[in-house]
Amino acid sequence: MKAHKTLAAALLLALAGGLANSSLAADSAAAAPASTAAPAREISKEQAIEMALKAHPGEVTKAYQDTKKGKKTWEVKIDGKDGKKWEIHYEIATGALVAEESK
Secondary structure: OOHHHHHHHHHHHHHHHHHHHHHHHHHHHHHHHHHHOOOOOOOOOHHHHHHHHHHHEEEEEEEEEEEOOOOOEEEEEEEOOOOOOEEEEOOOOOOOOOOOOOO
């Protein structure tokens, strides 16, 4: 009888340990994408110009650092082939589009 209780206790411990390890593995797997995601990188003036021209082909008239919506940006001004004058702002820290306006 004592052997059955010992065996049952050992099985319960093994089962509990296995469940704990699987929940830890699940937590690690859920956290893995965040740790493996590439960090955002600053973009250069040239990269901002390239992105702006891809979005709005034409001739760049100015490109300089500015602040838009509280973020440090590259402002790129383009005389577009579509006849419009464009102002495009890309966040320097991430390359994200902050604003684009046509006149």
